[in-house]
Amino acid sequence: MELSASMERFVLHWGEMGTRWGVNRSVAQIHALLYLSPNPLPAEEIAEILGIARSNVSTSLKELQSWKLVRLSHALGDRRDHFTTETDLWQLLLTIVEERKQREIDPTLAVLRQCVDEAEDDPHTPKEVKRRMTRMLDFMETLTTWYRQMVRLPKGTLVALMKMGGKVAKLVS
Amino acid sequence: MELSASMERFVLHWGEMGTRWGVNRSVAQIHALLYLSPNPLPAEEIAEILGIARSNVSTSLKELQSWKLVRLSHALGDRRDHFTTETDLWQLLLTIVEERKQREIDPTLAVLRQCVDEAEDDPHTPKEVKRRMTRMLDFMETLTTWYRQMVRLPKGTLVALMKMGGKVAKLVS
DNA sequence: CCATTGTTTCCGTTATTTCTGAATAGAAGA
DNA sequence: TCTTCTATTCAGAAATAACGGAAACAATGG
Numbered sequence: 001m002e003l004s005a006s007m008e009r010f011v012l013h014w015g016e017m018g019t020r021w022g023v024n025r026s027v028a029q030i031h032a033l034l035y036l037s038p039n040p041l042p043a044e045e046i047a048e049i050l051g052i053a054r055s056n057v058s059t060s061l062k063e064l065q066s067w068k069l070v071r072l073s074h075a076l077g078d079r080r081d082h083f084t085t086e087t088d089l090w091q092l093l094l095t096i097v098e099e100r101k102q103r104e105i106d107p108t109l110a111v112l113r114q115c116v117d118e119a120e121d122d123p124h125t126p127k128e129v130k131r132r133m134t135r136m137l138d139f140m141e142t143l144t145t146w147y148r149q150m151v152r153l154p155k156g157t158l159v160a161l162m163k164m165g166g167k168v169a170k171l172v173s
Numbered sequence: 174m175e176l177s178a179s180m181e182r183f184v185l186h187w188g189e190m191g192t193r194w195g196v197n198r199s200v201a202q203i204h205a206l207l208y209l210s211p212n213p214l215p216a217e218e219i220a221e222i223l224g225i226a227r228s229n230v231s232t233s234l235k236e237l238q239s240w241k242l243v244r245l246s247h248a249l250g251d252r253r254d255h256f257t258t259e260t261d262l263w264q265l266l267l268t269i270v271e272e273r274k275q276r277e278i279d280p281t282l283a284v285l286r287q288c289v290d291e292a293e294d295d296p297h298t299p300k301e302v303k304r305r306m307t308r309m310l311d312f313m314e315t316l317t318t319w320y321r322q323m324v325r326l327p328k329g330t331l332v333a334l335m336k337m338g339g340k341v342a343k344l345v346s
Numbered sequence: 347c348c349a350t351t352g353t354t355t356c357c358g359t360t361a362t363t364t365c366t367g368a369a370t371a372g373a374a375g376a
Numbered sequence: 377t378c379t380t381c382t383a384t385t386c387a388g389a390a391a392t393a394a395c396g397g398a399a400a401c402a403a404t405g406g
Contacts, residue, residue: 124177149339166322
């Protein structure tokens with residue numbers, strides 16, 4: 001496959017965005033390419049299209065697989081692995097959020113609990129500081145509780161709720 | 174100010190999290206420190222506490238100010254600038270989201286529109302690819318529309334909605 | 347088995363980012 | 377005006393991350 005101008009723009013921009021969110025450029029580019037590609041691509045071809053080393057593609061695909069963003073597939077009569085990514089963007093979003101939660105939010109909650117516990121009866125930590133740590137913990141717990149409930153809803157409900165936008169506010173009043 | 178063990182843990186972890194989200198370690202550490210600090214801190218003191226160069230603190234504070242996460246303040250009889258950060262975490266979240274939207278989402282939408290336009294009558298871009306670009310654009314527009322409506326609600330309403338959790342789903346059925 | 351094809355790992359190189367210390371600029375007070 | 381205190385800028389050093397190529401490894405088919 002040869003990239004058209006707009007495909008190239010898409011892929012390059014995605015790579016750029018990746019770096020701003022803590023994902024390296026190659027990884028993000030590969031993800032973008034797979035998202036656009038109508039058919040699964042073998043690593044070799046990804047390397048060619050993006051002009052990066054085959055080994056780099058291998059590493060990046062492993063990374064993407066660890067994020068559950070890329071799946072393996074095979075074509076008849078072809079020994080090579082082919083790769084695809086989720087094309088349902090709602091599902092994609094949920095996967096990314098879930099994965100980041102597990103990798104970053106959960107450990108952060110653990111650290112916060114540890115901080116709050118440790119500070120509890122430590123005379124070196126000012127009262128106000130304890131209060132702020134506790135507030136941060138509570139805040140993040142509120143958000144994750146909300147997240148857990150939202151993620152459990154059927155996807156259709158979720159989409160419908162979002163499309164309602166501000167109208168949900170009526171519920172509160 | 175001297176950091177207690179739990180304060181140090183908090184600050185270090187925050188720094189670590191920063192790097193995972195595209196914010197550099199010093200910037201995130203300074204933000205964490207200011208969040209904990211009961212009173213505004215001068216740059217000099219921040220440098221001492223965190224053990225980083227004064228110049229680095231200056232740069233990082235500028236960065237934080239550009240994100241609207243840090244404000245300047247002054248103490249009587251002290252020529253030095255002092256710095257504080259938002260302690261209302263809802264407000265903090267909104268600020269970060271708004272800023273990232275402006276810096277990353279809006280430009281991405283622009284690029285996506287450009288991609289879709291350009292691909293429109295370009296024979297080199299397969300039909301399916303066009304469809305996927307369009308789907309991405311629609312998806313991100315749906316999310317930002319939702320965001321714009323949510324952010325307009327009074328903070329109390331927002332909090333209340335979130336605390337309701339999955340119960341809002343009743344609205345849909 | 348062996349040859350071939352495909353994949354991953356490893357390590358040195360390159361590129362990028364972050365950080366520091368020195369120099370500079372700017373304010374405030376004497 | 378001169379001095380002192382504070383803040384910023386900047387060039388290079390240090391640290392980190394990304395990348396490529398070679399070699400090792402694994403799987404398949406003959």
